[in-house]
Amino acid sequence: MKNSYLIALVLPLIMLSACGDDESLTVVSPKQISLHKGEQSQIEVISESPVRYGSMDDFHASVDDNGLITANYVGDTRIGVKNGSGQDYVDVKVIPVSTMLIEPYHSDFTIRKDIIIKMYGDGYAINGNTITYQLSKMGASASFTFSFAGEKDVLQASEVALAQGTEIAEVEYFLGERYKPVDGEERLYQDTMDGGAGTVYVRLKETGDGVITITYSTSR
Incomplete structure (x- = not known):
């Protein structure tokens, strides 16, 4: 009877631990990358369940369903990596080749x-x-x-x-x-x-x- 009680107590904990393992996610490729326009980089992850990817700003860099990042235009963005409750990210900096000129301020057209x-x-x-x-x-x-x-x-x-x-x-x-x-x-x-x-x-x-x-x- 005592053994049955222990099994009933421990089994849910084992199952919970197993579920937690299924949701674990680790990005094993670099989490900070610099690319030029048009260059690509593959996100490599360790995960026991399907992974979803999303860019915070597709203008600077986008990512496909397989984690392939494409640099679009100069600037910074973050790529989210998620599988259920597990999540991580990759920071992307798209850097220019040409620095031939300095641009005037043009970020906010409400300033005086x-x-x-x-x-x-x-x-x-x-x-x-x-x-x-x-x-x-x-x-x-x-x-x-x-x-x-x-x-x-x-x-x-x-x-x-x-x-x-x-x-x-x-x-x-x-x-x-x-x-x-x-x-x-x-x-x-x-x-x-x-x-x-x-x-x-x-x-x-x-x-x-x-x-x-x-x-x-x-x-x-």
Whole structure:
């Protein structure tokens, strides 16, 4: 009778332990990886049950059902790895090949002119609703121009003009590492996959006299 009681007590614990083992998950490949656009990396895991994968930001890197990561555009994201109650992650940094120029601030188009001035200082020229900074020692970037609108002088667009002699093909490569080309639009890019709310559009232009500009705004 005593043995029967012990079996009845211990058996559920053994079963619970076995279930816990089934849910264990270990990522055995590197958990921090750096890739260039288009490169791939396979997540290797030890798991007794099916594993699911998901990227926190497909724009930077995506992952398929088998754990194969593909680097899309420059930036950072995290890949989640899960099997039931077990979970882990892999941090992915997509790094650029080209660093030919410095981009102007274009992350938030709700900030005011005074914030931009705090970022870049007082050495600017005013032309209506725009301010322009002449640059030096910033790669191919020759000047930054910021446009504002409304009573609160809210940022509407950021623009970088490039130094004379810059090759348009090099600029296209630089932007192509960082932004998704907009379908059906020449030299227009976006910083999201779907072009939804909050998307920043990046337009590359070349004038007849060879001046190249890149403009960032939430308008196409």
